[in-house]
Amino acid sequence: MYTSLQQFIADYSNEAEGTQKLLDLLTDEALGQEVSPGYRTLGRLAWHIVTTVPEMLQRTGLQFDAPYAHAEAPVSATEIAATYRSAVQSMLEALRSQWTDETLQHEVNLYGDLWRNGYSLHVFLMHEVHHRGQMTILMRQAGLTLPGMYGPAKEEWTAMGMEAPVV
Template identity: 30%
Template sequence: MLQYLIQEFENEVKSTRKLLQAIPEKDLGYKPSPISWNMGELAQHIATIYYWYVGAFTMDVYDMSSDQLERGSTNDIKATLALFESNVELARKAFESLTEENLQTDWKMTVGDKVVLGPMPRANVLRGFLFNHTYHHRGELIVYLRATGNKVPNMYGPVYEDDAPQEY
């Protein structure tokens, strides 16, 4: 199972990279509603999820309050892309610590004494908290890109913009 999860990770890293690279600096401040993140904050959050692989794979209890990740400005897409690439490398190294057996060991996330996720088998953390969490926010980012008139990159095949009727 682990080899398939690693393959999915690597394939999806490519898709996430394409999506983050499609964000124009001029639209980083776009915010679809008062309670939403702006595009720069959402992009940085997606890049940050890759950092959480380290805590999910190398610790049985990951205390978010004691973990400090240096992030650049949400108004600088190059800084977000650099954060993403750095975090992907950390995630790859963390994958090296995984075995089929420890995919079944329980894991939980805390903020101080408060449990915010788990306990659950680490395989569920990988699928639910890391993979699906990324996919969810990438979907939001696609809506942001379209709402600002930007082209969405193809990640799983052609996208609407590739086949849309051209207006002249």
């Protein structure tokens, strides 16, 4: 649970940068990639990340500009990436202007339970990282080259003249 607004902003800004890198690599052709029939496509998963920004955080009372949680997913990868960038900026500005460290202790009914806002921010961040991991699998299946998130990707190891560790 976050007890410092600045700590969340620092953590989320770093993770959102990683998410933005992935979203910027999407192609319109790749948006239809699915792990198996009947599961979310890459485009639907990317849009889910975008719309979770307002869906979860606006439930806490935080007000900012972002797409409606159930808005139809765009067919343009560029539009998905741009919408995420805008929603994140709007959300971070709202946090800075509407909340304080004390606000993180306030409890709000989320999904049938009382969650402190600091916990909601933690869950929100973990939710995004979880779905970002799912995206990387679909992106690889679609033939896209990925950047490393917490260390070099296979292609980055190769570019450094090294063999990627298998273990």
